[in-house]
Amino acid sequence: MTDTRDAAPVQPPHADTRDHLRTHHGDEVNDRYEWLRAKDDAAVLAHLEAENAYTDARTTHLAGLRDRIFDEIKGRTLETDLSVPTRRGSWWYYGRTVEGSEYGIQCRAPLAGDDDWTPPVLEPGVPVPGEQIILDGNVEAEGHDFFSLGSFEVSTDGALLLYGTDVEGDERYTLRLRDIASGKQLADEIPGTFAGASLSPDGRFVVYSTVDDAWRPDTVWLHEIGADAASDTRLFHEPDERYWVGAGFTRSDRYLVIEVGSSITSEEFLVPADDLRAEPRSVWPRREGVEYSVSHAVVGGEDVLYVLHNEDAVDFELVRVRASDPTGERTVVIAHESGRRLDGLSTFRDFAVVGYRRDGLQRLALFDYARSAMAELEFAExxxxxxxxxxxxxxxxxxxxxxxxxxxxxxxxxxxxxxxxxxxxxxxxVLGGYESSDYAQERLWATADDGTRIPVSLVWKRSFGTPGGDGGARALHLYGYGSYEHSIDPSMSVSRLSLLDRGVVFAVAHVRGGGEMGRRWYEEGKLLHKRNTFTDFVAVARHLVDTGWTSPDRLVAEGGSAGGLLMGAVANLAPELFAGVLAAVPFVDALTTILDPSLPLTVIEWDEWGDPLHDADVYAYMKSYSPYENVREDAAYPRILAVTSLNDTRVLYVEPAKWVARLREVGADALLKCEMSAGHGGVSGRYNSWRERAFELAWLLDVVGLAD
CATH class of the missing domain: 2.60.40 (Immunoglobulin-like)
Structure with a gap:
């Protein structure tokens, strides 16, 4: 590996150590970097700025490469473009992007007639007859360093726009209403809301949610348009800190569904859409460990509910009940089948669509109400x-x-x-002469320590030869996540081409804790089985090395958020396997966070990680793998880049800041990059996002010796 780093001596920032004792279950810990949690402390902000300056200095030699990668991303992207229109009511809705503009523009155009189901073909630069601009994100973002939409909905009659904006990055949105025809802003304004507000089908009300002191969405509100927000009706409140709350209307417009859920238990309530102040009615009373979701349909003239649930059905089954008596007789319409994880159901007037997973891939099937039969859609790849x-x-x-x-x-x-x-x-x-046939993709399997087969998905450019074969060992970018039953599915990335076209192989390790292989795959990578997530990733890395796909000096791992915890854990477990580790908004101080119920979302997270505050076994288990707790004195760590955001409310900036300081104590080459006006998703605006990704990819290429 060629190290092209600037040879000029640059000293990393020094983080002071201050005693901070905590004791749980008889175990005393002195967390000497905990003082970095004081976000408003001038010393903390100065330290973060010093970290950014150090990272800039250490990567200044990559400025040209960053610019080239940014230009490559930009050059492959059709900057002035339009989405495919979607029909709703009497309009086709679509989005525009314009060259030089950071944010999208939301537009609509009238249908040709009621039987018009063929979307108009839109071309950049060609006027669209009858086009109306509904919302221009660039106008809304003026004067702000950050901008994000959390709600965007047009009323059923097409007259009103409801939208929510965040200009801080903290995922707290101010709701506003606009008359689309005139462009006039209504007086209604509701600050401090959560994402996902809805307009009632009759256009009279807004349904929205707010959060508690731990940033948990806990309350659903009803706002009558034109009334003072101070008089809004509280529709539902969930006092149990383990549960999130959300709400939305069924596609049939028959019901408002209020959803209450933790990661292992859920309950749903129905409110008639024509009587929104009615008492919410529970579909099935909650039972610990039972999850379900409800979809409304009309079958044989009767209102029915299709309920997707996991009661005695680990990969879920689908039943039908009467809407008037949902706890009554159940009719099984799709029986449980081990290894086929039913994910969701979308009901329409005449049919439904079932989403599920089998053999690690997403599937869709058309569902016939009368026959309760599925017909899977087939795809060749x-x-x-x-x-x-x-x-x-x-x-x-x-x-x-x-x-x-x-x-x-x-x-x-x-x-x-x-x-x-x-x-x-x-x-x-994809501009620049992209040909899909120039690239190859493959699924292979690695074997975990306990004999479990772990799927691995790979993609590379054919002109460099087959990795491990005529192409030999190659630089390889290995991505992982492995939490919350979230699956990392195959998708094409324009920015990734900047790696593939330089000979890098991209791979995804589908480790346990994710959802790729069904519910058991998730359950075997959470709570007191969480270590499987980390050892699976190490097993995949070793397999790729042992089979000649790559070598440790050319292997870089990446993960973000809970995947950042994975990065910190594998850096401790097998530092010799990796040349570099890229950790985005990483959850690397997991034990400290999950011990503190006053922190955002902690109590909710106990179902995923366990409750170390009240359970000594969970405490000991989490302490055994939490990256910050387990930085090794005897390890030669790979190069590490941690990327975070000051206003992130999900994984606080303090976690990677403490981790990097601790890594430096043992001589690790660790960099911290903290965006000072961004949230969990990073910077806002597409050009800003491209520059951020170009920074990360240039660092990665430098690590594997391909910085040009």
């Missing part, structure tokens, strides 16, 4: 991602789908329900 697109209408003759793979740019299809025809409406344009 061995690795792919498919999912439902925007389908707001209750009785559509076509379904909007999204499809893609590691080598196939994201595509939008309309599926004709009557004929089964798939109509390609648009494929993400």
């Amino acid at each position: 061995p690795l792919y991602t498919v999912g439902m697109g925007g389908n707001p209408e209750w009785a559509p003759p076509v379904l909007r789908l999204g499809y893609g793979s590691f080598v196939t740019p994201g595509a939008v299809y309309d599926y004709v329900v009557a004929s089964g025809e798939l109509i390609l409406r648009k494929q993400q344009p």
Whole structure:
């Protein structure tokens, strides 16, 4: 490996150590960097600024490469573009991007007629007859360093726009309403809301949620448009700190559904959409460990609910109940099948769509109400991602789908329900002569310490030869997550091409804790089984080295958020396997966070990680793997880059700041980059995001000796 770092002596910032004792279950810990948690302390801010200056100095030699990668991303992206229109009511809705603008522009155009289900073909620079601009993100973002939309919805009659904006990065949104035809702003303004507000079907009300002191969405509110927000009605409040609350209307517009859930238990309540002040009615009373979700349909003239649940069905089954008596007789319509994880159901007037996983891939099937039968949609590629697109209408003759793979740019299809025809409406344009046939993708399997087979997905450029074969050992970028039953599915990335075209192989380790292989896959990577997530990733890395795909001096690992915990853990477990570790908004001080119920979201997280505050066994287990707690004196660590954001409310900046300080104590080459005006998702604006990713990829290429 060629180390092209600037040879000029640059000293890292020194973080003072201050005694901070905590004792749990008879174990006393002196957390000497805990003082960095004081976000408003001038000394803390000065330290973060010093870390940024140090990172800038250490990476200044990569400025040219960063610029080239940014130009490559920009050059492959059609900057002035339009999305495929989605029909709702009397309008086609779509988004625009304009060259030089950071944010999208939301627009609409009128239908040609009631039977118009063929979206207009939109081309950049060609005027759209009757176009109306609903919201221009660039206008809304003026004067702000950060901008994000958390709610965006148009009323059923097309007259009103509801939208929520965050200009800090803390995921707290101010709701506003606008008359679309006139552009006039209504007087209604509701600050401090959570994402995902909705307009009632009759356009009279706004349903929104707010959070408690721990930043948990706990209350659902009803706002009558035109009334003072101070008089809003509290529809529902959940006092149990383990549960999140959300709300939304069924596609049929028949009910408001209030959803209450932890990571292992859920309960849903129905409120008639025409009587929103009515008492919410529980569908099934909550039972610890039972999750379910509800979809409304009308079958044989009767209101029914389809309930997807895991009661005595680890990978879920689907039952039908009467809406008037949901706790009464259940009819099983899709029986439980081990290894086929039912993920979701979308009901329409005449049919439904079932989403599920089998063999590590997403699947979609059309569901016939009368026969309770599924017909799976087939796709040719061995690795792919498919999912439902925007389908707001209750009785559509076509379904909007999204499809893609590691080598196939994201595509939008309309599926004709009557004929089964798939109509390609648009494929993400990739400029610069991209040809999918120039790249190859493959699924292989590694073996974990306990004999479990771990799926690994890979993509590379063919011209460099087959890795491990005629192409020999190659630089390899290994990504992992492995928490919350979240799956990392194959998708094409424009920025990733800057790696592939330089000979780097990209791989995803589908470790336990994720959802790729069903619910048991998740359960075997959480709570007191969490170490499986880390050892699985190490097993994948070793397999890729042992089979000649790569070598330790050319292997860089990446993960973010809970995947950042994975990065910190594997750096401690097997530092010799990696040349570099890229950790984005990393959850690396997990024990400290999960011990403190006053911190955002901690109590909710106990179902995922365990409760170390009250359980000594959980405390000892978490302490055995938490990256900050387990930095090793005897290890030669790989180069580490930690990226975080000052205003992140999910994984606080203090976690990577403490981790980096501790790593430096043992001589690790660790860098910290802290965005001072961003949140958990990083910077806002597409050009800013491209520059951020170019920074990370340039660092990665430098680590594997491919900085040009």
